[in-house]
Amino acid sequence: MRPLEDYLVIDFSQFLSGPSASLRLADFGARVIKIERLGVGDICRTLYTSNLIMNGESSVFHAINRNKESFEVDLKSDEDKEIVRELLRKADVMIHNFRPGVMERLGFDYQSVLALNPTIIYGEISGYGTDGDWKGKPGQDLLLQSVTGLTSLTGNAGSGPVAMGLSIVDMLAGAHLAQGILACLYRKAIKNEGGFVQVSMMESAYDFQFETITTFMNDGGSLPERSQKNNANAYLGAPYGIYQTENGYLALAMGSIPVLGKLLDCEKLLDYTDIKEAFSKRDEIKAILADHLLTASTEQWLSVLEPADIWCADVLNWNALMAHDGFKALNMIQEVTMTDGYQYETTRCPIRIDGELLTSTKGSPKLGQDNERIIKEFIKQNTIADA
């Protein structure tokens, strides 16, 4: 039995933040119905990455929306609205990520939905909060990375701002929304109370930086300084970073510099005996390491460092990763099938419950594919019952 079996989630959200939260709830066992705009659907359906179109839709959409149903509606039509209201009366959770004010206009804001269903858990994601000067700004991942200082942490000192090359703020906001919803579902299971969960991408972006921003707050406001070369964390000393070798790369985490010098047979490193120098002289040390590590292969370095329990690793791309037995042991890839028979591979939920992988074979839905069934299941019965 999956933890959220028999729970119904009505998800109005688009793109990544909200839908990544409902994907997690789906993998935990909930039934997720996407409420999608007539004729268009979740805009993510046509948000292509690297021009890849899979069965008419973007690869990103397929990754985010597997294991869900699609209900296509016109939220401006009274008839369709009434159907959605009926779904909300039966729902345990509702999610949206419209800009502030939209749900009020459509009549699906928290107060309105609460009137339909007093024990519903209502989750919403905004870019910058639901009020205040910034509420109307676009809640887009790169813009959030940019305004929260996040782009000053990655890359080298001379690189200018460097973004994290994934929609990380969207995913964090989705993760936080899922947490708030799960906490409320637990409360509901115990006390039969509903709840109102609000997450903003901006708060999620700062939460992600809680260590570095707390350092900033308590360190007289000095800014993070990335190392000149081989930077991996602005706040950590040498050797922390990734280095080129004769045939590839090597990642080195924490480790004593003279000990490394000895193991790597690099005499220049033996002089850095004061532990504070690992930070204060990190550019110098990293430059020495970078030169030295070029002189042999990654495998040669690993064969010396690993037996000595130095924290190090090869740097792999996906080809090398997926060919590795360490990856294969995880069974991270699953194949899913859409209702029209189209199959694709994607990753599974990263969490294991009672030793089981939370896999699911259900692919993403075609726009409106479940309308008929949902109407029959939720609406017709009522009409018959009412009659």
Place this chain on the structure above:
Amino acid sequence: MNRPLEGLLVLEFCQFLAGPSAGLKLADLGARVIKIERPGTGDACRQLSIKNLFVEDDSLLFHTINRNKESYAADLKNPEDLAKLKQLIARADVMTHNFRPGVMEKVGLDYSAVQAINPKLIYGVVTGYGNEGPWANKPGQDLLVQSVSGLTFLSGSAIDGPVPFGLSVSDIMCGNHLAQGIMAALIKRAKTNKGVLVEVSLLESILDVQFEVITTYLNDGGKLPDRSSAKGSAHAYLSAPYGMYETLDGHIALAMGSLPNICSVIGCDITDLYVDANSAFDNRDQLINRLAVTFKEQNSKLWLDLLESHGIWSAEVLDYKSATALSNYEYLQIEQQLDLGKGKNIKTTVSPIRLDNEKLFASKAAPKLGVDTGVINKEFEIN
């Protein structure tokens, strides 16, 4: 306020970041979290400082991750302490640990052993690479996990070589996943009245973070990410103009948008590079470089006023100084004060989740090592 996890007792045997960040999330959602720490040293994070910042005996980093918790000192290798811990485990709802595979089995606190003590316990485990396969015993360290996961080929530009994310993203996402798994398990327990095992690993979590692009890779003939050679490019899979651009006095970010529209607004001629919508992908690097020349000519404010007035998705690129001075930073109440006693405070962030219209403030500072041992022994009548 009625926090959802009120009344739940969590025992945290975890150290460093992944597990303790999950404990922090549960604490802010209302659970009582007790760190179980080795006498004398405690969570190794107590001595792991950044920029050598300490608050009394413990690093500021430890304070950041472990606020709103209690500390109980016990030595897992001491039979008396172990017996006490078993009494505490019998009363707990959740326990978490991030020991390497095999350690808890030796101590006798693995999942099957504690089920005999408390059949309703939720048992959360964090590993680096899962329990099986050749990587199971590798050190579960964030940079190393990023490095083997392929993540380092997504940021920066093509000439940079691998570029890791400049934060412990595997740890943090894994902590988020552990918190989710534990709460799902609590919901399951509410129905079955039985304990649940929850397992996460840094590697699975960092692969999950890449789920969109790995899905693209898996269905696109195994094509590896192709980062732009242009400085400021921000996503290997997105077309121009997505990226950050230098201006006369700083940098601005541009998200996805129609290039012909943007270029007519900023006065940049791309007619030779842009034939149709595919050009935004096909000529991505040249287009980004072309736009960069134009943006370099004026200051950020001028560009942003112009772009925003045309509804183009853009923002200024800020450092911590200007980011924390934003009106919206204050409006969202990103900061809170932790009470260290004797009138002393430190500032840190608040939980990012709002519940029932309230922020989840918690002013309780991180515990000194073992500070709550006596009180907890008394409260739970442990002897």
